[in-house]
Amino acid sequence: MNHTQYKEMLQLSVLRELGDEEQQVLARHLQACEACRKELEELVKFSTLVHQRGSFETSDELLREARQELRVAIRLERSRRSGWEEFLEKFEFLVSPRVRMAVGGVAMLAAGVLVGRLGMTPAEEVPGIGVTPAMSSDASLRGETRISNVRFLNPEPVNGEVEFTFEAVTPIRMRGQVNDPAVQKVLAQGLMNDQNPGTRLKAVSTLGNFGDQSMVPDHEIKSALIQALKSDANVGVRKEALRVLQRFPLDKEVRDALLYVLRLEENPAMRIDVINALEKPVLDGQLRDDDVLNALREKMQSDDNNYIRLRARNVYEEVRQQ
Amino acid sequence: MEFFQVGHNLFFNQGSNSVSQTGNQNEELMLDLDLITKARQGDAMAFEQLVYRYDRQVLSIAARYVQSAEDAKDIYQEVFLRVYRALPKFELRSEFSTWLFRITTNVCLTHRSRRKRHTHASLDRESDEDHGASLSERLTGSDTADQHAEGADITFHVQKAVNALSPKLKMVFTLKHYEGYKIREIADMMECTEGTVKKYLFTATKKLRNELEEIF
Structure with missing residues (x-):
């Protein structure tokens, strides 16, 4: 060697x-x-x-920030996927690659025509009022299309010809009963996709402030509320979603969401609210299974908040004594 | 079985050689499998639990590799978005953790720093020091007093020298010296031979010793 x-x-x-x-x-x-x-x-x-x-250690604060930002990114990813991609996935078995190419071409053409119509129509000719057929409420009013984010693809125009991309946004006004499925679906979409937490909060409370307690919510709306409860970046929205979900029947999905929040929510006030929400159905025997009891035991043993440990212990012990 | 144990040592019990851990290894793998199955069926909670099982390690690798809190978060997000997108197609032929950490090293190696993306980024020393202080603050949560102490200058030189390594050398050096992985585990992560990892380590050490000669 x-x-x-x-x-x-x-x-x-x-x-x-x-x-x-x-x-x-x-x-x-x-x-x-x-x-x-x-x-x-x-x-x-x-x-x-x-x-x-x-060397240095990664702080809990940085990890929390990263998780929060990931939640938002996943939410956006999911909402993107829920549109066009899921449509394609559903019908994938029906279409060969050639047909898909053809469909893609037609879709592009349609998008081109739509963008052309929106973008090239003189401002004064943009219809001020129109009924949106997809919405069944009694009146839907459309405002002017706004063009933004214009980006030039060829910075130096050749022969007077320019090429650019832009985003066209059309505000739509909608009026209807809150229990109208069309209204609810729009609000649910807003809850999942709107960037403004104030808007999301308003969407949740609107969904929750009307309708009777026993009503069975549309699955899409319930999913949006559960999603908001579990992963909205804003604690106010999560809290409101919890309040609204408590008005709905306590089925498996809602129960799972509550347990999820109890286990993984970072905000102690939210965890306390969930214990409060679980207390009555657990003591009534309506919701008393191993998962729920394990989650409570876990909390009473290892939650870093004294009050939560105490609350979880109280409920758990009361159930054990029954 | 060998592969199984490698994976276990790699991601759950670094430094531990206890035979009694075998039961836990199986439980951990079964838990991963269960969460993957549920996440594939659209269970967002299962996906999040899966993320939480490993995300501290992913963030730690990223932070120590890029030495920037913001860039580390970018890498973290990119890694888990890739996992989210690819999970339905993930074949259970390798362990989830192995797959995840391969993605992590790939994303790190191809990551373009936020600072480099900004044309106004200053390369002078003062700017680097500012950045280092802010990073340490956010990574450790400690106050900045230490940054101005005697050792801060040495820290700056060490970090600068490590940063000047080529991406692969830096990755291997980070995984070995700061994350404590075994050479065979690093080879698995970076999809290369153990010999290549050793070569990278020797080269990185030689370069750093030359660079830091005056300090020690």
């Missing part, structure tokens, strides 16, 4: 990557080689230096 190989072994030894046998070979060599002993000393010094001076 040559000297270079011993030097490599020294590095591996410092990194605790040598087997017992190799370690013994190296130890024998070190006894006889002054240069390698010095090299080992240097390597240990180097290793200590880079560990002490170059």
Whole structure:
């Protein structure tokens, strides 16, 4: 074995990557080689230096921020997927790649025509009022199309021709009963996709302030509320979603969402609200299964909030005594 | 079985060689499998639980690799978005954790720093020091007093020297020295041979020792 190989072994030894046998070979060599002993000393010094001076721990705060931002990104991803991609996935088995290409072409053409109509219509000719057929409420009013984010694709116009992209947004006014499924669906979409937390909060409370307690909500609306409860970036929206969901029948989906929040929600006030929401159905026996009891036991043993541990213990002990 | 144990050591019990952990290994793998199955069926809670099982490690690798809190969060998000998109197609031939950490190293290696993306980014030392202070503050939550202490200059030089390594050398060095992974585990993550990892480590060490010669 040559000297270079011993030097490599020294590095591996410092990194605790040598087997017992190799370690013994190296130890024998070190006894006889002054240069390698010095090299080992240097390597240990180097290793200590880079560990002490170059290392840092990831803080809980950073992790919380990263999780929060990921939730928002996943929500956006999901809403994107729920549109066109899911449509394609559903019908994937029906269409061959050729047909898909053709459909794609037609869709592009249609999009082009639509954008052309929206973008090229002179402002005064944009219809001020119109009924949106997709909405069955008694009146839907459309405002002017706003063009924004114009981006030039060819910065230097050639022969007077320009090429650019833009976004066209058309505000739509809608009026209808809150229990109208069309209204509810729009609000649910707003709850899932709107960037403004104030709007999302308003959407949740509107969905919750009307309708009787026993009504069975549309699945899409319930999903939107559950989604908001579990992952909305704004605690106010999550709290409101919890309040509204409590008005609905306590089925498996709602129960799972409550347990999810109890286990993973970072805001202690939310966890307390969930324990309060669970208390009555648990004590009544309406909701008393292993999952619920385990979640309560988990909280009473390991939650970092004293009050939550106490509340969870009270409910848990009361159930045990029954 | 060997692969199973490698995976276990890699992501759950670094430094632990206890045989009694085998039962836990199985439980951990079964839990992953259960969560993956549910997440594939659209269970958002299961996906989030799956993320929470590993995300601290992902963020830690990213933060130590890029040495920037904002960039680390970008990498974190990109990694889990890729997982979210690809989970339905994930074949259970390898462990989830192995797959996840491969994605993490790939994203790190191809990541373009926010600072580099901004044309006004200053490359002078003062700016780097400012950045380092802000990073440490956010990563450790500690006050800035230490940043101005005697050791701050050494820290700056070490971080700068590590940052100057090529992406692969930096990745291997970070995973070994700061994250404590075994060479075979790093090879698995980076989809290369153990020999290549050793070569990267030797080269990185040589470069850093030259660079930091004056300090120690």
